[in-house]
Amino acid sequence: MRTLFAFHGGVHPPTHKDESTRTPIAQTPLPSKLVIPLSQHVGNRAVPIVQVGERVLKGQKIGRPEGKLSSAVHASTSGTVSAIDMQLVAHHSGLPDLCVTLIPDGKDEWIAHGGVDTKQTSHSELRHLLRKAGVVGLGGAVFPSDLKTDAHHHKIKTLVINGAECEPYITCDDMLMRERATDILRGAGILRELLHAEEVLIGIEDNKPEAIAAMQLAVGQDKHDKMEVLSVPTMYPSGGAKQLIRILTGIEVAAGVRSTEMGVQCFNVATAYTVWRALAHGEPLLSRIVTVTGNVSDAQNFDVLIGTPLDELVALAGSKPDTDRHIMGGPMMGVDLPAGTVGITKATNCIIESSPKLFPPQPPALPCIRCTRCTDVCPAELQPQDLYWFAKANNFGKTQEFHLFDCIECGACAYVCPSNIPLVQYYRYAKSEIHERERDKKAADLARERHEYRQLRIERDKQEKAEKLAQKEREAAAKAAQAAATPDDTQQRLIEEALARAKAQAAVAHPQNTETLTPGQSAEIAAIEARRAKIREMAADAGADDEPPKSH
C-alpha cells in the first residue's frame, strides 16, 4: 500500500454530490443555436476562420490557434454561421467576448475524420494533433494540453491523473470515471508515453467508491502496467493540482514553479478521456460532461455540445422558477454567470442553479478579529488575515511579500471566516491591481525608451545637418577662393564649350522625317509635347513638395 501525504489545512463543506449521480450521463438534444466563444483556453484568443453565412460541418475548425499559447476551436455540429460578434461569455467580468454563433441544421454531419495509431505516430505529431483538436485541460485551468505534454526539458517520473473532484456539487468526473473508465485510462496511457513518465497515479476522493471501483476494474482489464488508482481522503481542496500532487507523491510544487521541474505532471480525468478521443478517433473537443444541479428538479450529468446556451441546458434539468443566478463550477471557486445566454465552454464542468434559499446571502462582514481560522485551513500555508489587511489597505507590495501569488483562490479561508469577510475577493482584487500596475510599468518603460531614443535621434539629425551645412559652407568658400584665383577667360571658355556641346546635341536629337508631316500629325505631336511638358512641370512640383515642410 502506497503511503499518502497530507497537505496543510483544508475544509469539509457539505458535498451534495448524491443529487446528480442517480442517473447515467444523458445526451442533450441539438440546441436551437450554439454560442461558441473563441477564447475558451489559457492564452491567445483563437482567430475566426469562417465567414458569416458559411456552412460548417461538425468538427470543422472555426478558430485557428494564434501563437504558441493558444488552442483551436471547432464547430460542435453542422450548421450555418449566423454571427461572429461580441457576446456575453462565462467569465467573472460579465463582459462580452468574441463568439461564433452557429445555427445547427439538424443533420449533425461530421467532417471527414479518423484516428491515428498512437504507437506508430511520432510524439511531435501527436502533440500537433492535440493542438489541432483543441484539447485543453478540462479540470478548470483550460491550459492547452499539447504544451503540457511537451516536457522534454525534464525527466518526468510520475503522471498524476486527477479524479479527486473535491468541490461540492460537481460530479462530472465521477460519472465519467464510472461510465468511461477504459477510455480515460487509454488516454492516460498516451499521456504517459508522451511524457515518458514511469508511473501513473490516479487520485480519486474516497467519497466516490463507484468511480474508484470502475477505474480499478479497467486498469485490471486493460492490463495497464505501473498504473495505480488511489483513494484519497475527502478534503477540499484535494483536487487542486498542487494539493493532489502533494497527497500522492509528497512533492510540494511552489508557486511559479512548474511541476515538471520536479518530475510530475498532472492531468484531469476528463482531459485524459478527451486526449484518447482526439487521437484514437480523430474527434476534436466538441462536447464535455456537465453537471447540472442545485435548484433543479432533476439534477444530473449531460454530455453537452460546446456552445450550448445555458438556458437550454438548465431547462433539461428542470430549473426551478426561483432560481436567481447561475454558477459555473462549484460553490467554492465557481463563476457567477452574467446571463442565461452564455454558451457552455470547455471549462464548464458544472452549472449550479442558485436560489437565495440554496446559497443565502452572506451576513454583513465584520472586522477581522485575527482568529487565524483562515490560517488553519489555508492549503498554501499563507497568512490570509495579513494578506487581507494589506489588500484592503492597497498595500500591494506587502501582499506580494506575504506571497499573495501563492494563493490558489480555493476559498477555504472565506468559507471558515467567522467575520464573513470576502477574503478571496480581496486577493483577486489585489492580484488584478498588481497585474495592471505591471502592465502600466511596462508601457511606461517602453514609452520612456522610445522617447529617449527619439530625443537621441533628433539630436543626431541636428548634428548631422549642422555638419553638412558646415561642409557645404567650406566647399563654397573653397570654390570662391578658387574662382578668385583663376582668370575670367577660363570660365568664359568653359561656358562656350558647354554651349557648343548643347548645340551639337540638339542637332543630333533633332527629329527626323518631320518635313513630310501632314498638319494632323503635326497637331498630334504638338499635343503630346504639351502633355510631356505638363508632366515635367508636375514632377517638378512634386519634387518641391518632397522637401519636408518647415515646422514651427
Place this chain on the structure above:
Amino acid sequence: MLSSPFIAQPSSVSQIMLRVLLALIPGIALYVWYFGPAILVSITLASITALATEAVMLKLRSRPIKPFISDNTALLTAWLLALSIPPLAPWWLVVVGTAFAIAVSKHLYGGLGSNPFNPAMIGYAVLIISFPVHMTHWLTPHALGGVELSFVEQLNYIFNGVLPSHLTLDAITMATALDTLKTQLHLGLSVSDIRDMPIYGRLAGKGSEMVAIGFAIGGLYLIFTRIISWHLPVAYLAALFATAGVFHLVDPQHYVTPLFHWFSGAAMIGAFFILTDPVTSPTTAKGKIIFAVGAGILTYLIRVFGGFPDGMAFATLLMNICVPLIDAYTQPKVFGKKGAGK
C-alpha cells in the same frame, strides 16, 4: 456579480464569543459556591456598562450598532474584567473600569479587531493603579468560617458604601493568596510557615484554587472545541511552571511551588481566556508560543520581584506590545518553499 465562494461555514464572531462566555461558567459557578453571589452583581454591572459604552461609542463613531453590539465581545471584556476585580468593590469601580476598557482601549484604537491591548487588562491596570486600596479587599471564602455579609448587606455596601454598624471592611475581606504570600515573605517568614496559614488550601488559596480549576475546565472545553488553539495556554502554563520550578528548586523556603503559581491569581483565567484574545495575540503558531512563554516568565517575575501582587495583567499588556514584532519575525514558510534555497 458575486465572487466565490458562495457558501460559508455557519460560524460567526458572536457565536465564538458566546462559546467563550459559556466556558467561563464553571469558574463563575465555583466562584459563587466559595465566595457567595456578590460576583454576579459585578458581572451584571460590568455587562450593562459594557453594552451601554459600546452603543455610545458606535454611535459616536457612526458605525452600525446592531451587528457590533451583538458580537458578544463587549460582554466578554466585561466578564473578564469583573472576574479580576474584588466582588465587594463599590459599584463605580466596576463601571469606571469597564467604561474605560471599552471606550478607550477598544474604540479609540479603532474598535473590534484593531485594539493592540487586551481591553479587560487595560481596565484592570487602570483600576489597580488608580484605586489600589479598593482593589485589594477580596472576599474571604466560606470555608474560612469568618464573618460573612448577607447578600442584601453586600448589595448595600456595593451601591451605598454602607456596612453593618458592627463591622469594618477589614473584618470581612482579606488579601489574596499571592498578596499574603508576598507580604509575609517580606516579613521574614518561610514558605512552609506561610503555607500553614488557614487561608491556604492544598494547591493555593482556599476557594480561589477551586475557581482556577473551574476556569481550567472551561479552557479545556475551548481547546477541544477548537475555539482557541492549544499553543497559548500550554506555552504560558509551561513557562510559568518552568520559571517557578527553577526558583523553587534553588530555594524552596523562599519560592513557592510551581503548582501554587498555576492555581493562584489570574494564571488559569489568563492562560485560557485572556492571552487567547485573538485580536491582541500573534497569528503564527511559533509567534503564539513566543508570546505565551514571554507572558509566563513576566508573570512570574512581576509576582515575585515586582510591586504588584499578581503579574498576569501587566505581563499580558507588555507582551501585547510585542505582537506585531513577533508576527513579523515568525512568518512561516509557505507551501512548496520550505526547503528554502533549493
Place this chain on the structure above:
Amino acid sequence: MISALWVMIGISLLLGAVLGYSSIKFKVEGNPLVEKIDAVLPQTQCGQCGYPGCKPYAEAIAKGEIGINKCPPGGEEGIQKLADLLGVEFQPFGEGAAPKGKAVAFIDEQTCIGCTLCIQACPVDAIAGAAKQMHTIIASECTGCELCLPPCPVDCITMESIGENITNWKWRHPVIIPIKVAA
C-alpha cells in the same frame, strides 16, 4: 578641566574626519532623485505639466520649481506616490486638470493627407507613415498624450478611449456596505 577640553576637541576632530571621509567615499553621482521621480511618472510625454516631457518635469520637481499635482495621466495615485517619495503632503489636482480615462489616438485613414505633421509631433514614434502616404497609429505604442491632435491640418485624428474588456478587466475592491456607513 583642560583634559576634558582636549577630549572634546579630540572627539570633534575624529567625528569631523569620519564625516569628511564618508562624504568622499559615499559620494552620490548625478541626481538619483530625478531618476526616482521619473520612474513614478507615467511617461506619456504629453507635456500637460508644462514641461516638454516627463524627464524635464521630474527635474523641475526635484528642484522644487513646481508642484507634484501637474500630471493628469499619472492620476491621484501618481500624486500619492510622488508625495510618498518626496515626503510631502498630497496635493489634489487643480481646476480642469482632472485625469481622463486611458485612450489611444486613431487616424481616419480616409481623411489623412499624409502630411507627416503628426509623425513629427509624436513623442514616442508611435505613428507610422511617410510623406503623401497614409499614416497609422501603432496602438500598442501610443501613450494617449494627444500631442498629435493640434498639428493635424485636416483633423483626422481622434482619441478612442480604451474601454474595459475581458483582458484588462479588474476585480473591484470589495464594498462592505454596513461598515462604510460613516457619516
